[in-house]
Amino acid sequence: VGSFHKDDGIDIEDFEDETIDVDTVEPKRKRQTHLRLRYQCTFPGCSLVTDTCASIEKHVRTAHLGGSESDDSRSDGEEEFYYTEIEVNVDNVTQKFSEMCTSSPPEVVGPLSPSIPVPDHDYQKKDHNTKFQASSVPSSGFFHQGITPMSFSNPPQMKRSMSWQSSAHVSSPPTHSLSPPIRVTKPTPQERLHQHQAQSPKSHLYSVSPKTTGFHKKPRSEVRKCRKVYGMENRDQWCTQCKWKKACSRFVD
DNA sequence: GGTGCCGGGAA
DNA sequence: TTCCCGGCACC
Numbered sequence: 001v002g003s004f005h006k007d008d009g010i011d012i013e014d015f016e017d018e019t020i021d022v023d024t025v026e027p028k029r030k031r032q033t034h035l036r037l038r039y040q041c042t043f044p045g046c047s048l049v050t051d052t053c054a055s056i057e058k059h060v061r062t063a064h065l066g067g068s069e070s071d072d073s074r075s076d077g078e079e080e081f082y083y084t085e086i087e088v089n090v091d092n093v094t095q096k097f098s099e100m101c102t103s104s105p106p107e108v109v110g111p112l113s114p115s116i117p118v119p120d121h122d123y124q125k126k127d128h129n130t131k132f133q134a135s136s137v138p139s140s141g142f143f144h145q146g147i148t149p150m151s152f153s154n155p156p157q158m159k160r161s162m163s164w165q166s167s168a169h170v171s172s173p174p175t176h177s178l179s180p181p182i183r184v185t186k187p188t189p190q191e192r193l194h195q196h197q198a199q200s201p202k203s204h205l206y207s208v209s210p211k212t213t214g215f216h217k218k219p220r221s222e223v224r225k226c227r228k229v230y231g232m233e234n235r236d237q238w239c240t241q242c243k244w245k246k247a248c249s250r251f252v253d
Numbered sequence: 254g255g256t257g258c259c260g261g262g263a264a
Numbered sequence: 265t266t267c268c269c270g271g272c273a274c275c
Contacts, residue, residue: 227257245268
């Protein structure tokens with residue numbers, strides 16, 4: 001488990017560094033007007049530096065992403081992941097354009113659907129064997145980096161992130177017999193059941209002889225939950241929900 | 254009898 | 265809010 005997390009952790013940190021730079025650099029830029037921004041291509045083997053983000057994006061798009069200059073369809077800001085801003089101490093304050101370009105990376109920031117690996121909240125808190133996640137789970141900050149569901153799909157680094165997203169969940173269970181409990185943007189069956197019950201005027205009827213009505217209150221999932229996977233002796237490895245005898249948050253259907 | 258988890262209570 | 269558990273449905 002440890003190595004799994006570690007590998008992914010490195011990815012995450014790399015990723016976060018790259019994106020956080022944009023944010024951390026930004027305030028400086030506003031205060032120190034004599035700093036000049038340059039844009040350096042970070043694509044492996046390429047260190048081209050340009051004056052404007054437009055040109056670096058163009059460069060990345062054409063030279064590394066294989067797109068044409070007018071190929072906007074697959075350039076949802078993904079060029080940004082191949083260049084970085086660097087500051088040059090020059091007395092030149094005419095950087096408005098570049099500021100406009102860089103200060104708002106494709107802010108299509110949409111809350112990634114709540115479910116994409118909604119990290120176990122217990123992971124975010126204290127789980128000792130998932131401390132890495134606690135520190136680097138890209139909860140809100142992650143999405144504030146301008147990562148969007150759309151940009152999620154293409155750029156390689158986003159793919160890394162994706163792989164982390166899913167691997168983070170695969171990582172915990174010691175058994176390999178399980179399909180990864182990847183969460184997608186849909187409610188769990190129980191949530192759906194509850195929603196349905198809440199919305200249905202007959203919601204209270206399910207408790208009346210469910211066997212005769214054929215409506216089962218809680219069709220049991222075939223997914224093995226923490227209790228079954230880890231066993232009672234490894235209760236500390238259960239997700240918090242299971243520890244609390246709540247609906248498992250780690251192994252959802 | 255084991256499992257999953259709702260409902261509710263204690264801290 | 266976090267944590268825990270009684271109790272019930274399901275298997």
